[in-house]
Amino acid sequence: MAKTLRIGLIGAGGIAQPHMAAWQKCPDTKVVAITDISKKARQTTAESFDVPPDNLFEDYKQMLKKVELDAVDICTPNAVHKPPAIAAFRAGCHVLVEKPVATSARECEQMIEAGQEADRLLMVAQVMRYGRDAQIMKSWVDAGLVGDIYWARATYLRARGVPAWGSFIDNELSGGGPCYDIGVHVTVSAGTYLEIADKPSMMRHNPKKYTVPEDFAVALIRFANGATISLEASWALNVCSRDYTNLLATGTKGGIQRNPLTLVQEQGGMLTTTTPQITPWDEIEPFEEEIAAFAQAIRTGGPSPVPGEQALITQRILDGVYKSGQKGKEVKV
Ligand SMILES: NC(=O)c1ccc[n+]([C@@H]2O[C@H](COP(=O)([O-])OP(=O)(O)OC[C@H]3O[C@@H](n4cnc5c(N)ncnc54)[C@H](O)[C@@H]3O)[C@@H](O)[C@H]2O)c1
Numbered sequence: 001m002a003k004t005l006r007i008g009l010i011g012a013g014g015i016a017q018p019h020m021a022a023w024q025k026c027p028d029t030k031v032v033a034i035t036d037i038s039k040k041a042r043q044t045t046a047e048s049f050d051v052p053p054d055n056l057f058e059d060y061k062q063m064l065k066k067v068e069l070d071a072v073d074i075c076t077p078n079a080v081h082k083p084p085a086i087a088a089f090r091a092g093c094h095v096l097v098e099k100p101v102a103t104s105a106r107e108c109e110q111m112i113e114a115g116q117e118a119d120r121l122l123m124v125a126q127v128m129r130y131g132r133d134a135q136i137m138k139s140w141v142d143a144g145l146v147g148d149i150y151w152a153r154a155t156y157l158r159a160r161g162v163p164a165w166g167s168f169i170d171n172e173l174s175g176g177g178p179c180y181d182i183g184v185h186v187t188v189s190a191g192t193y194l195e196i197a198d199k200p201s202m203m204r205h206n207p208k209k210y211t212v213p214e215d216f217a218v219a220l221i222r223f224a225n226g227a228t229i230s231l232e233a234s235w236a237l238n239v240c241s242r243d244y245t246n247l248l249a250t251g252t253k254g255g256i257q258r259n260p261l262t263l264v265q266e267q268g269g270m271l272t273t274t275t276p277q278i279t280p281w282d283e284i285e286p287f288e289e290e291i292a293a294f295a296q297a298i299r300t301g302g303p304s305p306v307p308g309e310q311a312l313i314t315q316r317i318l319d320g321v322y323k324s325g326q327k328g329k330e331v332k333v
Contacts, residue, residue, distance in 0.1 A: 002028040005295055008069045008093070010060045010084045011076030012036040012045035014166055015098055019073055019125075020049045022291035029295050033067040035060040035084075060084045064091040071298060073291075074098060077166070077173035078180070082107045089118040096294045098125045100318070101311035103175025108315045112308040122308040123294050129306065130289035132281040137247075137256045140263050147253030153230040157244040162201035162210065162235040169197075169235070171211040178233040179217035179321055186317055186333040190219035192325030196236045219321045231321070 007023060009016055012034050023031045033055035036042035042056045057063040060072075064087055071094035074084050082102050085095045095115065101124045102108045115122040128134055140146060156178070167173035168181055179192065197215040198207040216234040223229075247258040255264040263274040293305040320333040 002299065005029040005070045005298060006068060007031045008033040008035065008060075008063050008067060008072045008088075009045070009051075010035045010063070010072055010074045010088075011080070011098075012038075012041040013075065016045060016073075016075040017048075018287040019075060019291065020045060022285070022287040023073070024049060025288050026291050026295050029291075031073070033057065033063050033069065035063045061087055064088060064093070069093050071096065071294070077170075078103050078175050079167075079173050082111055085111045085122070086114040089114040089120050089122075092118065092120065094121040094123075094294075094298050096123045096125055096291075099127075099311070100176075100180055101308060101315060103180075105312060105315040105319050108308060108312045112312065115308060121294075121297055121302050121304045123297065123304045124306045124308060124311040125290060126306050126311075127286045127290050130284070130286035130293070132279065132284055132286075133258050133261050135281045135284070136261060136276060136279055137249075137258060140254075140256050141249075141251075145254050145263060145265065146249065146251035146256055149249045149251040150227045151229075152227075152247070152249040153232075155230075155232045155244060155246045157232060157234045157237055157239055157241065159234075159239050159241060159243075160199065160201045160236055161243060162197055162203060162205040162215070164201065164203040164205040169205060169210045169212050171213065174212060176318065176322065177212035177214040177217070178235045179214060179219075179231070180212075180318055181233075186224070186320065187222045187330050188219055188317060188320035188324045188333055189222075189330040190217060190321040190324040192217045192322060196238065199236060201236065213322065214325065217321055217325065219324065221317055221320075 007029060009031050020031060023029055031051055034042045034046050034051050035057040037058055046056055055067055072088040074081055074097040078100055081097050085097055088095050111122060162169060192214040193216045194214050197210045215236040219231045221229040245259060249256050261276060265272055297305055316333045320331050324331045
């Protein structure tokens with residue numbers, strides 16, 4: 001029988017709940033301790049998921065000192081990712097950390113360095129990679145059906161979707177706005193706008209608490225090989241759709257799109273579209289897949305399924321989006 005991996009949760013708020021449910025289903029793992037600065041959050045989460053009341057902490061340093069752990073799962077606000085990650089590495093733990101990995105590329109580099117020094121895994125919880133649609137799109141690309149991708153477009157537009165919970169609109173805790181939360185050799189030409197975040201949101205946010213720098217960001221990211229990505233993200237925008245989320249990528253042979261999930265190809269001189277009906281991924285639950293991949297990587301000695309180095313590229317691009325938006329011109333990343 002495999003040794004049970006002992007996990008410590010840091011941050012027991014919204015996203016920690018599906019993480020905890022996934023840990024419960026992951027064989028030979030157990031969340032044995034929880035840290036949260038909120039007593040209510042740590043206690044209710046512990047009760048829901050059967051974590052011993054003696055192992056609840058207000059300070060992650062105490063948890064790392066008192067409880068023997070193999071790994072930590074960090075679900076705190078973005079600005080509270082780096083300090084517990086580095087402390088956990090120094091305590092000999094592997095680290096799973098929510099996205100975005102940090103609030104700057106520099107912070108992310110420090111996390112990667114600490115992981116390397118401790119010889120422990122850093123995995124960034126980019127759960128959308130474990131979604132059925134993402135897996136299918138990747139399989140099309142891997143099968144060569146799209147060819148060389150030269151343009152992609154990632155769109156996450158909310159018309160009046162300013163979040164009222166969590167730390168998404170608090171700049172001190174999140175370090176950025178919608179572009180940080182829902183957007184990702186390179187030059188970046190971006191516009192960032194803070195225009196209508198004070199308008200009522202469907203989620204009844206408090207406009208006085210809106211301190212992140214933008215409510216809408218748009219960027220053109222140009223890679224060294226000439227490929228480009230268009231990125232658009234908003235919490236609030238005067239558009240007619242309530243929520244418009246899509247990802248499309250076009251290549252020399254075909255194109256893929258997430259919403260609705262489609263493969264576009266030229267066949268017999270005609271442009272055709274393929275929409276999967278039943279797929280081998282129908283039954284998957286993304287958080288369970290993500291947690292299972294982390295546990296498996298710990299057992300087999302890596303590599304990290306979503307390494308910090310990949311998140312660092314995203315983070316550098318996002319830093320570039322803000323820099324370009326502030327300067328009003330194209331910047332090199
Ligand atoms: N993968 C996804 O789909 C997804 C979705 C939502 C949020 N997130 C990410 O997850 C993270 C948390 O977001 P959330 O929505 O769960 O926020 P949340 O506010 O609901 O929960 C965060 C928790 O961290 C606790 N906390 C704050 N500082 C702490 C500290 N120093 N030590 C211990 N606990 C502390 C808070 O008390 C709170 O309970 C963010 O990085 C966010 O971007 C990811």
